[in-house]
Amino acid sequence: MKFNYLIKKFFYLNITLKNAIVQRAFNVLSLSKFRGRRQQVFKSQAIARQSPPTRVHHFSLERDPPFPPSFLHPNSFRLKGLMGTVDAANKDVNVSLADKKPTVVFVLGGPGSGKGTQCANIVEHFHYTHLSAGDLLRAEIKSGSENGYDIHTCLQKLDITMIQNMIKEGKIVPSEVTIRLLQKAMLESGNDKFLIDGFPRNEENRAAFEAVTKIEPEFVLFFNCPEEEMERRLLSRNQGREDDNIETIRKRFMVFLQSSLPVIEYYKAKGKVREVTA
Numbered sequence: 001m002k003f004n005y006l007i008k009k010f011f012y013l014n015i016t017l018k019n020a021i022v023q024r025a026f027n028v029l030s031l032s033k034f035r036g037r038r039q040q041v042f043k044s045q046a047i048a049r050q051s052p053p054t055r056v057h058h059f060s061l062e063r064d065p066p067f068p069p070s071f072l073h074p075n076s077f078r079l080k081g082l083m084g085t086v087d088a089a090n091k092d093v094n095v096s097l098a099d100k101k102p103t104v105v106f107v108l109g110g111p112g113s114g115k116g117t118q119c120a121n122i123v124e125h126f127h128y129t130h131l132s133a134g135d136l137l138r139a140e141i142k143s144g145s146e147n148g149y150d151i152h153t154c155l156q157k158l159d160i161t162m163i164q165n166m167i168k169e170g171k172i173v174p175s176e177v178t179i180r181l182l183q184k185a186m187l188e189s190g191n192d193k194f195l196i197d198g199f200p201r202n203e204e205n206r207a208a209f210e211a212v213t214k215i216e217p218e219f220v221l222f223f224n225c226p227e228e229e230m231e232r233r234l235l236s237r238n239q240g241r242e243d244d245n246i247e248t249i250r251k252r253f254m255v256f257l258q259s260s261l262p263v264i265e266y267y268k269a270k271g272k273v274r275e276v277t278a
């Protein structure tokens, strides 16, 4: 009797254990699927934002009303149906941007070295469009936090808060977000000459931008300025920026030295850097 009971117990435990393993494997698979789809959601919304209506044949923000957040849910059947179309359109967008053969000048230099100030001067004299990556990110945070989420970029409140925190900490925001904002601004500007200010900030930014847009910069303007001077300028910039405090400024200097200088070195080796004593 006792033996039968033990046998039963053994089989019961065995089945429970197997179920737990199967359940865990299922969870892991679902999670990775979810992550994969979430990447695609990002991609698809980027296209919606970037594509001129004629390029996205089955889907455009101009034709379709803004989607409710439920649409962006990874299990949304509409979204699943769109993926093929949107992926094809993504290629179109990048091809169309590269086809225009835009002139791109990267404007790099430490925080407070005067990039924004001089870009405004350059724009006055030459027909460039000035795109500050930092300004685009701050505008995105502002519009996203006002609306709860940003329909154009599919940045949910959580992502927007994450980006806001990264800027507060002086960290570099993921390339995917910054490149999407730059692409959109480039397409919308109608111009073919761009001063891209404060980007690429690291090697990954640089490689991703070139791979995605197929655009190489004409040259790089490097504003070289001593740290003490940059610190003095940032502390009196007075634009109400959350990252213009001494603690974050120091972190930004570190990130510049460790991550951004190698980008300048990379372009120096290609003979593309024009240095400005700033």
Ligand SMILES: Nc1ncnc2c1ncn2[C@@H]1O[C@H](COP(=O)(O)OP(=O)(O)O)[C@@H](O)[C@H]1O
Pocket: 109, 110, 111, 112, 113, 114, 115, 116, 117, 118, 233, 234, 236, 237, 238, 278
């Ligand atoms: N050559 C300069 N001499 C003194 N102050 C400057 C100079 N260039 C810019 N500034 C000031 O320094 C601060 C930072 O300049 P900004 O152009 O915003 O730098 P960045 O875009 O590189 O962060 C601003 O308040 C700006 O007015």
Ligand SMILES: O=c1ccn([C@@H]2O[C@H](COP(=O)(O)OP(=O)(O)O)[C@@H](O)[C@H]2O)c(=O)[nH]1
Pocket: 110, 111, 112, 115, 132, 133, 134, 135, 137, 166, 167, 168, 169, 170, 171, 172, 173, 174, 178, 197, 198, 199, 200, 201, 243, 252
């Ligand atoms: O391509 C970019 C540009 C900016 N930033 C973030 O935005 C902040 C401010 O950048 P901005 O260029 O506006 O300021 P600057 O360095 O010129 O003072 C940076 O510290 C980063 O956190 C980023 O992550 N990627």
